[in-house]
Amino acid sequence: MFRSLLPSRSRVATVSALTVLALGVPGTGAASPAAPYDRAVSTPREDPYYPAKGDPSVDALHYGLDLRWAPRSRTLTGVARITFRSPVAQSQVRLDLGDPLRVRRVTLDGRQVLFSHPGKDLVVATGELAADSRHVLTVSYRGRPRPVAAPTRRSDIPHLGWTTTRRGAVWTMQEPFGAFTWYPVNDQPADKAFYDVRISAPTGMVGIFNGRLTSRRTSAGRTVTRWHLASPAASYLTTIAIGDYVRYTDRGPHRLPITYWLPRGDRRALPELRRTPSMIRWLESKLGPYPFDRIGTVVVPSDSAMETQTLVTMGARLMADRRTFRSDLLHEYAHQWYGDTVTPESWPDLWLNESFAMYTQIRWEVSRGWATMAQWRALLTQQDQSLRDSDGPPGAYHRGDFGELCVYYCGALMLDRLRGLLGDRLFDAVWRGWPQRHRDASVDRDDYIAWLNARTGRDLGPFVTRWITAATTPS
Numbered sequence: 001m002f003r004s005l006l007p008s009r010s011r012v013a014t015v016s017a018l019t020v021l022a023l024g025v026p027g028t029g030a031a032s033p034a035a036p037y038d039r040a041v042s043t044p045r046e047d048p049y050y051p052a053k054g055d056p057s058v059d060a061l062h063y064g065l066d067l068r069w070a071p072r073s074r075t076l077t078g079v080a081r082i083t084f085r086s087p088v089a090q091s092q093v094r095l096d097l098g099d100p101l102r103v104r105r106v107t108l109d110g111r112q113v114l115f116s117h118p119g120k121d122l123v124v125a126t127g128e129l130a131a132d133s134r135h136v137l138t139v140s141y142r143g144r145p146r147p148v149a150a151p152t153r154r155s156d157i158p159h160l161g162w163t164t165t166r167r168g169a170v171w172t173m174q175e176p177f178g179a180f181t182w183y184p185v186n187d188q189p190a191d192k193a194f195y196d197v198r199i200s201a202p203t204g205m206v207g208i209f210n211g212r213l214t215s216r217r218t219s220a221g222r223t224v225t226r227w228h229l230a231s232p233a234a235s236y237l238t239t240i241a242i243g244d245y246v247r248y249t250d251r252g253p254h255r256l257p258i259t260y261w262l263p264r265g266d267r268r269a270l271p272e273l274r275r276t277p278s279m280i281r282w283l284e285s286k287l288g289p290y291p292f293d294r295i296g297t298v299v300v301p302s303d304s305a306m307e308t309q310t311l312v313t314m315g316a317r318l319m320a321d322r323r324t325f326r327s328d329l330l331h332e333y334a335h336q337w338y339g340d341t342v343t344p345e346s347w348p349d350l351w352l353n354e355s356f357a358m359y360t361q362i363r364w365e366v367s368r369g370w371a372t373m374a375q376w377r378a379l380l381t382q383q384d385q386s387l388r389d390s391d392g393p394p395g396a397y398h399r400g401d402f403g404e405l406c407v408y409y410c411g412a413l414m415l416d417r418l419r420g421l422l423g424d425r426l427f428d429a430v431w432r433g434w435p436q437r438h439r440d441a442s443v444d445r446d447d448y449i450a451w452l453n454a455r456t457g458r459d460l461g462p463f464v465t466r467w468i469t470a471a472t473t474p475s
């Protein structure tokens with residue numbers, strides 16, 4: 001996630017013995033629900049900061065979404081086929097789904113089941129489910145999606161989730177939550193899943209999602225696209241955009257496929273986006289091999305940006321300052337390593353994303369000669385105490401101040417100090433090693449400290465804990 005700055009300037013999945021149901025998932029082309037989703041087996045949990053979002057009753061493994069958008073009536077018609085694991089023996093499950101969307105039918109393993117939908121809670125009466133059993137839930141719904149309020153004072157994030165423009169185009173940014181504004185979901189970061197998505201929009205518009213575009217057809221006045229996300233993702237890292245877009249392609253290091261989606265008639269950002277191959281090359285030189293099978297960017301009418309997995313969502317209004325746009329593009333790409341492949345299990349550990357993405361952005365700006373490390377160090381040191389006072393420390397920020405500057409700056413200063421402690425060589429090995437050793441993982445503070453200690457042979461727990469939890473700047 002982007003943070004406006006002074007000018008330019010994340011348990012690896014436990015695979016348990018499973019009771020597998022040999023049910024195919026019709027219509028999305030996904031293979032039998034059993035084996036292919038093991039990489040998405042997670043330990044869902046209640047979020048300590050936003051407990052009303054997400055639920056530990058569901059371990060989503062795969063979302064098959066079939067979406068039809070009618071811009072004139074602002075109506076979304078959807079069918080979600082959710083392959084999930086029941087972590088415990090239970091007889092009901094709960095998902096998040098925005099209340100403007102009306103549920104019409106719910107089936108479990110092909111059998112119609114009862115449900116209720118008070119507010120944004122979709123509660124499904126499943127009958128007895130065995131612990132670790134897998135099932136397919138199908139939810140048919142329809143309505144006029146609306147965004148929800150964000151737990152922050154940030155002016156660049158007025159709301160979260162599905163946003164419809166005056167012309168009926170669509171985009172979303174949904175961190176820490178908001179995916180539930182357009183599909184039924186366990187909207188909590190500890191639960192990663194695979195996605196296959198079909199989007200039908202009127203001709204003249206195209207539906208865009210994360211991952212690989214597997215087909216695009218126009219007929220009978222509709223354009224239908226299909227998308228496959230080949231890596232398990234947390235729900236806040238999915239994106240959707242529907243509108244009159246033009247697609248551009250590029251190639252990154254080791255022939256990495258790159259795609260840019262720009263609104264028709266607005267190519268201003270294209271020259272900046274074309275820097276993606278060199279940015280990925282630089283990031284790989286610091287953080288190791290890129291963790292996914294493709295990368296790209298979709299530009300939407302926003303003041304902010306999001307590190308959505310394999311397809312970053314960039315606000316067009318950031319182009320007001322080319323350097324800001326460029327620096328933030330690098331920041332969102334850095335999140336593919338720090339946040340997307342290794343993801344915090346819960347929101348108090350947002351620093352595991354933002355402190356590292358911010359630090360990587362700083363190192364990149366210094367490598368461009370935009371500033372010196374000494375200048376950044378002076379700025380971060382000067383600001384640290386006042387940010388702790390206003391936002392709370394990076395690992396214990398005020399939950400109503402999501403994504404405030406403390407998780408960026410105070411955590412980046414900690415990493416700069418850690419580099420001083422460890423020396424350049426060992427620090428760079430740690431900076432690179434964490435995402436490489438934790439692909440597809442969900443983690444917390446203790447996981448990071450345990451790994452850091454093992455990697456360095458030092459007890460750095462007190463150091464990290466002090467930096468991310470102290471009310472005053474550690475001396």
Ligand SMILES: [Zn+2]
Nearest residue numbers: 001002354357
């Ligand atoms: Zn960020």
